[in-house]
Amino acid sequence: MIVPDGRTNLEKLKELLGNPEQTHLDLKASVDLTNAADKLKFVKDAVTMASRPEGGYILIGVDDAGAPCLPVGTIADRARFDGSRVGALIRSFVEAAVHVVVEIHELANHEIVVIYVRNPDGLPVPFNRDGQHPGRSAGDKDVTVFRKGEIFVREGAENVPIRYAHWADLLATYTRGIRDQSTEAALSMLREVLTGRDGAAGDAGVPLLAGMDETTFAATAARLLEIGNDVRLRQYLRTVSRSTGASVDLATYADALNRWAIFCAQTLYFERPDLTDEAIGKLVESYQGLGISTDDNQRRLMIVERIYVVGSLAVRLGEWETVRSLALRPVPGNSYETDYIYSSWIRAAQVYASRAGLTEDPRGDYLLSAARELMVEHPAMRPDLTDTAVPPEEATSSDPALNSLCEFDLAYCIVVAALGTDRGAGYPSSAAFDEDRAKPVAQKIVKDPEMRHRLLPDVDDPAVADALFRTYEQAIRQSATSSYGTRWWAMPPSVDAFVGRHRRPAV
Template structure:
C-alpha cells in the first residue's frame, strides 16, 4: 500500500521503488523531454489524473515499469523537473491550485526524480481548462486531452470519470468538508471558552489528529474534567464511523481513558456511542461483515473491563449498580446479534 504523505526524501524513494510496481498512487517513467510538446502534455495529463484520485500519488522518473534504473534516463535534462517548473506546466491547463513537489536523488551513480502530486484538500476533481493538442512527426494532430474533460488515475492508467464513480468521489468530498468543519468548530469553541475566562487551556480535540497529540489532549481533558469537550469529541468521532470504520477504535480509546480516570459520565457516553454505531450498521452494505464484529467487540471488551479495572477502587462511580446494569443490557443485546 502506497502512503501519500507529501514526502520526497531518499527513504521515500526507496520505499516506492520496493513497492512492487505501478498502481493508482504510483507511476514509473524512464525519461521525459519537455522540449517535446507530447512529453509535456503526457506529463500534465498524468499529474492531473493522479491529483484527481484522492489523496494523490507519486511519479518516479528514471526507472522502467518494474522500478529498476533505466538506461534511457542517462541523457535526461534533470533541471527541467524543478517543482516550480512542473507546477507552472500543470496550471497552464487547469484552473485549480494543483502543485508538484519534486526532488532529485543520486543513487549508485544513477539519477532519479521523485515527484509528489497531492489532491485538493476539498476532494473535488479538476477538469482541464484548455485543449491539450500537438502535432506528430508526420504533421498529424494529436489530442492528449480536451477542455472540460475529467480524468482520474485507475491502476496504471488514466481513465475518464464514469457515472458509477461519482458516489465514491462525492463521499470523499463530504468527508473532507466534515473534517474541516469539525476542526474549525472545535477551535471556535475553544476560543469562546478562553474569552469567557473559563477552561480554555487544554489543547483541542480533533478527529484525525496524530496519535501523540491525541493522547496529550485526552489526558489533559480528563485531568481537568472537561466533560463538555470530551462529549463533543465523542459525537465527532461517532459521526466519522459511517465513512471510516477505524473511528470505532477512537471511541474504544475514549472509553478506556474514562475507565482509567473513573469518569462515569464520559464512560457511559462512549459506550452509548459504540452501541449506536453498531445499531446503525447497514446489513446490505459490503462492509457490514467487518464492521459488526469490530464494533461489538469494542463494546464487549470495555464493558467486561469496567468491573475489574486495576485503578478503580471500591468507591469508584463506575462500579455503581446503574453503570453495571447499563452495560449488562448493552452486552446482552449484542450477544444475541453478533455472529457466532
C-alpha cells in the same frame, strides 16, 4: 499499498521502489520534456493523478517492475525537472492550483525523478484547454492527447475518463470538509467554553462524545483529565466497543479509531496510563470480534496503524508499561478460528492485511509510513510534538515521529520474543528504514535496568539477551531482502556486548 504522504526524499523513494503501478503510483522509464508528445502525456498523467483526493507519485527513471533504469547522467538538463517549472507546466493546462513537489535522487548508479502531485482543493481537475502536438510527419494531423473540459482519474494502473461510479469516492474528502465546516461554529463555541473555564461548577456536565471534531474532543478530554473527572472519561470508554464494532462502515470506523487514539494520547500525556490501558482493553474486545471479510482485514490494519501512533508516544514519554500493553495482546486469528492464538494482535493484523493484499510492499514499511501520515494529519494524536516537528513532506534522520515509530516497532518485537507464549513472532517493519532510527530503544534496554524491568518484568537477563539476539537476527535478515532498502548490519555495540555477556549458549 502506497501511502501518498507528500514526502519525496530518498527514504520515500526506497519505500516506493519495487512496487507495481497502482492508483497512487505511476512509473515511467523516461520522460523528455523537450518533446511535445512526451510533455503532454506527462501533463495528462500528472493532472489525472492530482484528481485523486490524496494525490500520488510519478517516478521517472523506473521500469514497470519498479526497478531503476536510467544510469546517472541520462537526464541532460535536470533543471527541466525543477519543481516550480514542472508545476507551472501542469498548471498551464488547468485552473486548479495543483501542488507539485519534485526531487531527483541518485541510487545504485541510477537517477530517479520523484514527483508528488495533488490538488489541495480535493476536487477532480478538468483541463482548461486542449493538449495537442504535431503529427510525426509533415502534413500529418495534430495529435490530441486531451481536450478542454475532460477529466481523467487514476484507476489502478490506468488513466480512465471519469464515470458516475467515481464521483462518490473522489468527492468524499471534499464533502467531509464541507460537513466539518458546517459544525465548526457550534464546536468552536464549545471550545471557548472549555478553554475559558477555571474549574468551577459545570465542568462535570461536559461529556466526551465521539461525534465531536478532533480538536474539541482532545480539548474536552484534556479538561476532564485536568479536573480528574474519571466518570465522564469512562463513560466514553463504554462507547468504544459499540463504535468500533464490525458492523460499522469503514469511514465511521476510522473516525472512531481516531478518537480512540486521541483519547489514549491525551491520557498518556496527562500521566494516566491506567486509563490508556483500559482503552486498549476495550479495543482488544472489538478486535476479537473481527471475521475474515475484506472490510474486517481493513479494520485490523486501521487498528494496528493507530496502535503504532499511540506506541510511538509511549516511547517518547518513557511509558514502557504501555508499550508492553500495546504489544502483548494475545488474540485469535479471527472470530471463526478461536483456537489459533497470536501472541500479539499487531502480528495478527499484519498477517491478515498482507494476505488480503492491503500492504503490497515486500519490505513491510507501509505500516510505519501510514502511522506517520496519521500523526501528520491528526495533531491531537501527538500532543508532545508541534506541526513543525512533524513536517508532511520530509522525514529527516532526526524526525521524532518516524524514529519513535521505529523504536516502538523494535520494542514490540522484543516484547513478543521475551514474553510471548502463543504463536507468531514479532515482525520488524522498521527493518525497511535506517537502523539508527530504531536502535535507541535497544540501547536503553541494555543500559537501564529499571526501564528493562518495566518493559520486560520478571524476565532475566539471559532471556532478555536472547530476545534481543533473535529480534535483531530477524531484522538484519529482513533488511537484506530489499535491493533498495537501508541495510541493518549488526546489533549496536552496547547491545552486542550485553548479548555476549548474558545469552545462554545454544544447545
